Amino acid sequence: MNIIYILIWGTWIIFGISVVWALSWAVGQGHMSNVEEAGCSIFDEEEPIGEMTDFFPGEGPDGAVNGGEDAHG
Amino acid sequence: MADRTSETPPSATPKPDPDALRGDVVRRARIDASCRGPVMFFVLTAVAWLLIGSLLAIMASVKMHTPEFLSDLEPLTFGRVRTAHLNTVIYGWSSLVGIGVLLWLQARLSRSTLRFHKLLYAVGILWNLAIAAGTWALLFSHFDSVEWLEFPVWTAALLGVGFVGVMVVSLDLFRRRSKHHIFVSQWYLFGAVFWFPILYVLANLMIHLGMATGVAMATANWWFAHNVLGIWFTPIGLAAAYYFIPKVLGRPIHSYYLSLLGFWTLALFYNWAGTHHLIGGPLPVWLTTVGTVASMMMFIPVITVAINHHMTMVGHFEKLRYSPTLRFIVFGAMSYTLVSAQGSLMALRRVNETTHFTHYTVAHAHLGMYAFFTMAMFGAIYYMVPRLLGREWPSATLIRIHFWTTAVGIFIYFTGLSWGGWRQGEMLNHDTVDFLAIVDYLIPYLWSRSLGGTLMTIGHVTLAILLWKMWRGAEEEAQGPAVFKEEPAKTKILPTSDGEEEDS
Ligand code: HEM
Ligand code: HEM
Numbered sequence: 001m002n003i004i005y006i007l008i009w010g011t012w013i014i015f016g017i018s019v020v021w022a023l024s025w026a027v028g029q030g031h032m033s034n035v036e037e038a039g040c041s042i043f044d045e046e047e048p049i050g051e052m053t054d055f056f057p058g059e060g061p062d063g064a065v066n067g068g069e070d071a072h073g
Numbered sequence: 074m075a076d077r078t079s080e081t082p083p084s085a086t087p088k089p090d091p092d093a094l095r096g097d098v099v100r101r102a103r104i105d106a107s108c109r110g111p112v113m114f115f116v117l118t119a120v121a122w123l124l125i126g127s128l129l130a131i132m133a134s135v136k137m138h139t140p141e142f143l144s145d146l147e148p149l150t151f152g153r154v155r156t157a158h159l160n161t162v163i164y165g166w167s168s169l170v171g172i173g174v175l176l177w178l179q180a181r182l183s184r185s186t187l188r189f190h191k192l193l194y195a196v197g198i199l200w201n202l203a204i205a206a207g208t209w210a211l212l213f214s215h216f217d218s219v220e221w222l223e224f225p226v227w228t229a230a231l232l233g234v235g236f237v238g239v240m241v242v243s244l245d246l247f248r249r250r251s252k253h254h255i256f257v258s259q260w261y262l263f264g265a266v267f268w269f270p271i272l273y274v275l276a277n278l279m280i281h282l283g284m285a286t287g288v289a290m291a292t293a294n295w296w297f298a299h300n301v302l303g304i305w306f307t308p309i310g311l312a313a314a315y316y317f318i319p320k321v322l323g324r325p326i327h328s329y330y331l332s333l334l335g336f337w338t339l340a341l342f343y344n345w346a347g348t349h350h351l352i353g354g355p356l357p358v359w360l361t362t363v364g365t366v367a368s369m370m371m372f373i374p375v376i377t378v379a380i381n382h383h384m385t386m387v388g389h390f391e392k393l394r395y396s397p398t399l400r401f402i403v404f405g406a407m408s409y410t411l412v413s414a415q416g417s418l419m420a421l422r423r424v425n426e427t428t429h430f431t432h433y434t435v436a437h438a439h440l441g442m443y444a445f446f447t448m449a450m451f452g453a454i455y456y457m458v459p460r461l462l463g464r465e466w467p468s469a470t471l472i473r474i475h476f477w478t479t480a481v482g483i484f485i486y487f488t489g490l491s492w493g494g495w496r497q498g499e500m501l502n503h504d505t506v507d508f509l510a511i512v513d514y515l516i517p518y519l520w521s522r523s524l525g526g527t528l529m530t531i532g533h534v535t536l537a538i539l540l541w542k543m544w545r546g547a548e549e550e551a552q553g554p555a556v557f558k559e560e561p562a563k564t565k566i567l568p569t570s571d572g573e574e575e576d577s
Contacts, residue, residue: 003285007275007293012344015268019340022263031255032333038254039329042182042320046097051323054396054456056469 100184105460107186108177111193113461115173116454117544118201120537122165125208127530129158134526138519148212156223157211163221163301164232165204167446169197171309172239174453175262177461178316179243182259183250189242196238203231219280219290221298226281229273236270257332258312264340265308272300288355292348299347302441307339307409310449311378314406317452318385321399322392327384335377342370349420353429368420371413379410397472401452404480408444412437427502432518433494436487443529444483451479451536458540462547466539475535482528485521493518 026032043049133155135142143149180187187193207224210216216223224232243266247259276297279285285293319326326332348356348364386403393400415437418424428434455472459465466472493515500506500514 003279003289007279007285007296011271011275011296014271015344016341018267019337022260023337026255030253035329035333036325038256039319039325039332041252041254041256042316043323043325044097046101047320047323049323049325052321052392052396053323054321054398056395056397056472057465057467058469059395 101181101460104180104184104186105177106463107188108180109461111187111190111197112173112177112457113544114194114197115169115176116458117540118197119166119169119173120533120540122161122169122204123533124530124537126158126162126166127526127533129154129161131523131526131530133158134519134523138516138523153212156216157208159221160211160223161204161208162442164200164207164224167306167442167450169200170450170454171265171306172196172200174313174450174457175239175265175309176242176246177457178258178312178453179246179262182256182262182316183246184252185246185249187242188245189238192238193242196235199231199235203228203235217281219294221301222276222280222294226277229277229281233270233274233277236273240266240270256316257326257329257336258316260333260336261308261312261315264336265305265312268300269305272297272304291351291354292356292360295350296347299350300344303339303343303346306442306446307343310405310409310446313449313453314378314382314402314409317398317402317456318382318406321396321402321456322385322389324385324389327381331377331381335374335381338370338377339374342367342374346371346420349416349425352420352422352425365420365422368417371417375410375413375417378406382406382410397466397476398452398456400476401448401455405445405447405449405452408440408448412441412445415440427495427498429498431494431498431501432490432515433498436490436494439483439490440487444487448479448483451475454536454540458543462543464543464546464550467542467546468539471535471539475532475539478528478532478535482525482530482532484525485528486525489518489521489525493521 031038040049047053132143132149133151136144136151136154140151147153176187176193203224207228210225210228211223214225216225222229243262247263276293279293280290280297315326315332345367346364348361349368350364352361352365354361382403393403419428419434419437428437455466497511497515500511
């Protein structure tokens with residue numbers, strides 16, 4: 001069983017270190033401040049907040065969805 | 074589009090000017106075009122393995138209620154077919170589609186084009202050959218009965234080597250990222266890309282080179298198998314959910330802060346939970362207890378993910394009607410919450426006493442790998458492929474058929490086996506119940522799985538037909554003049570065939 005203890009504690013430690021390292025790197029780079037902005041980084045002018053980007057074929061946004069009465073945005 | 078959301082955060086841009094707009098279109102089209110060949114290769118071969126895996130699955134399933142079915146062909150006996158099913162769907166379907174989605178997501182998130190096409194094709198071909206050889210060995214030769222690691226060790230070595238290519242490309246994309254921000258999906262993907270190979274190599278060394286035997290082998294085995302689920306498939310599935318739900322809705326994640334908390338707690342706790350697979354086994358008790366405690370801790374990341382996805386969707390559920398991607402992804406995200414909550418409970422000794430060694434565990438396994446992971450990957454495919462190939466899906470009806478057959482199929486599969494499996498466990502724990510009576514009791518439930526599985530397989534064939542039509546259509550189109558136009562539906566951007574298009 002010794003090898004297992006080494007394995008388990010070893011990876012816990014390696015993974016643990018990698019997590020702590022990555023987290024402190026991220027904090028150091030400023031990735032943990034201004035997080036709401038990061039959350040919006042997947043949108044841009046062409047695909048902005050408020051517009052759906054996926055529809056069944058032939059049932060695009062000019063049909064029922066965005067312009068329709070149940071549009072919430 | 075008149076309907077900008079009321080909760081538009083300050084960082085959202087004002088009305089765009091047409092030139093900037095064009096820039097985004099072109100940039101995105103270029104990124105998608107750069108992913109086209111390699112990502113399609115991974116997706117198409119993954120779906121081929123899904124079909125093979127489904128065929129093997131149905132054979133295995135039928136054999137459990139009708140044992141004489143194909144029983145006189147040695148390669149098709151239950152032990153072989155079941156194992157071949159597991160390995161083809163895990164390393165063939167799930168891992169290959171996972172790599173495809175991972176590459177595309179990373180390219181999109183880092184806003185850089187995908188390079189190293191030759192390397193990626195080589196990795197793809199290597200993986201496919203290794204899986205084919207491994208599956209052949211499972212059916213016709215011999216294998217080690219270590220679950221999830223049944224492939225011969227040299228196959229595993231090929232898979233491991235191939236993976237280095239994925240790591241290189243992933244780092245390259247990240248290094249060239251043009252946005253400072255790191256979106257939460259990127260964290261999950263990094264976790265997947267860098268933890269999986271460590272795991273896979275260590276586990277294979279321990280087990281196949283005889284470093285761990287007996288109880289130690291079982292522990293290493295489940296430490297590995299659990300982590301494959303937890304830090305390979307789960308992060309890819311969650312990365313997809315975290316990208317596509319807000320992206321399709323056009324609505325930022327409810328709380329971005331929570332999403333980060335969810336990631337870091339998952340990273341800390343998941344790796345400890347593996348021994349919950351061995352509750353009741355001959356391990357030192359503290360080892361399984363650690364697994365149980367870590368499983369309870371998993372409620373933290375799971376609840377954060379659940380709150381976040383639910384709150385992002387709230388008030389928008391009617392949009393499931395319009396977007397194929399959203400349907401599959403939301404189905405997957407909800408299943409993630411369910412399977413994890415269920416798993417945490419199964420890690421309690423009192424519950425595990427009943428459920429272990431029963432079909433209940435198999436139901437849980439498919440709730441995770443199918444209802445969560447596989448459905449999330451289907452959703453990703455519906456979003457990616459039109460953008461990669463620059464054309465619309467040929468048929469909304471076929472997509473609907475795919476969704477409903479798989480959704481209803483897995484529902485039947487899960488409820489049948491959960492109910493039957495729980496009763497099975499209760500009866501097994503009563504030594505007054507005749508064993509054969511339990512076997513008889515289960516037959517209708519096993520039939521229900523064959524029914525559900527057949528529906529799911531019909532769905533998989535439908536997906537294959539859709540993909541085949543897309544691919545053929547794109548090939549034909551590529552013969553003609555280069556296309557770069559905006560679809561009337563305004564959802565699809567059509568890049569030229571080689572990603573060499575001009576900024577015109
Ligand atoms: C917090 C999250 C989770 C916990 C605590 C958990 C817990 C468990 C436990 C205790 C078992 C062992 C049952 C037994 O053998 O008695 C199990 C099996 C399994 N779980 Fe989960 N689970 C979780 C999430 C997931 C997810 C997200 C997936 C899929 C992506 C998944 C897939 C599986 C599979 C495939 C098995 C069967 C393994 C085998 O026997 O081959 N689980 N889980
Ligand atoms: C087409 C529908 C499917 C059917 C009918 C089916 C059926 C089965 C059967 C009969 C088993 C053997 C259970 C046993 O040993 O008692 C099994 C195991 C398994 N299948 Fe599937 N399967 C299907 C699809 C999938 C897919 C798509 C995935 C993964 C993405 C998957 C993942 C697994 C896993 C992880 C196991 C091992 C579970 C365990 O040991 O607890 N299955 N499946």
